[in-house]
């Protein structure tokens with residue numbers, strides 16, 4: 001599965017702890033992230049993560065394009081609901097695309113726990129049907 005990992009600054013520590021805790025699951029999948037989040041995950045876990053631009057510089061939109069092209073199966077986007085983001089329209093657009101394409105999305109660690117366990121026990125396997133025989137990007 002292709003998995004996107006994104007965290008606003010005040011949620012980056014949560015994201016690192018989360019990926020460290022579930023490294024054994026994440027390492028079986030292709031990981032994608034916005035720039036700073038991806039760098040921190042790589043440093044903390046040694047996992048291979050494809051990094052897009054930083055969120056405020058277009059990274060959310062790049063991940064949105066993957067979703068629109070059926071190239072992203074799951075999104076972990078740990079948002080900071082208490083801090084205004086300069087790129088709020090991009091954030092909203094990414095969340096919207098998850099809903100448009102029914103891509104499983106966790107916006108906090110609580111839901112993230114459920115989603116990652118669901119992934120491991122096969123609850124997200126229906127995404128393989130959605131893929132069909134389209135040419136999917138699994139790595140760049």
Ligand SMILES: O=C(CO)COP(=O)(O)O
Pocket residue numbers: 006007008009033034035036037038053054055056059060091
């Ligand atoms: O701002 C972000 C998501 O909206 C995250 O971007 P970074 O991972 O580059 O900090």
